[in-house]
Amino acid sequence: MTVRRSQLAMTAAATALIVDSLLPWYTIRWSSTTYGTGQTIEHSSTASAWTASTGWSLGVVLALVAAAGWLLWPRRLSRRARDISAAVLAAAATLTTAGTWLTVALRSYGPDATLAITPSTTNQPRLGVIVRDALNSGTVSWGCYIGVLLMAAIVWCALAATHLDPWRRSAS
Secondary structure, three states: OOOOOOHHHHHEEEEEEEHHHOOOOEEEEEEEEOOOOOOOEEEEEOOHHHHHHHHHHHHHHHHHHHHHHHOOOOOOHHHHHHHHEEEEEEEHHHHHHHHOOOOOHHHHOOOOOOOOOOOOOOOOOOOOOOOOOOOOOOEEEHHHHHHHHHHHHHHHHHHHHHHOOOHHHHHH
């Protein structure tokens, strides 16, 4: 039995999305100056899709469910329904991820923001700690961009499956 191109492409996109979800999706960068010497030290902290945002985690899960559902769909059921269902679910995943990305970008302070450390009596997170779903002082990292592209690839694989495989066209 030969592996069809669409199955291979869907499997590759889903596997790459799993790996990408563990890479940096969010980054906080800051610098500190040593008192007395004036030496500036650059710092950064990153978080994956799973530790940074519920929206990004939901997007990854929806895309993986779409890919798994597409790959494991029973043969006795309509292939057209399989393709459309997987494409709609993966599109919802892409929109969820992109929507979360836009809300993070709108809440971000920007690259020229400054931070002054002052004594506080409130229970605030320490500098450099990324708090899940409270992403407002950093930037979206390259893992998020790749994740959105991989989710779009899953949508494309689901929609283009009928047109890519000559075997499927003659068998349907």
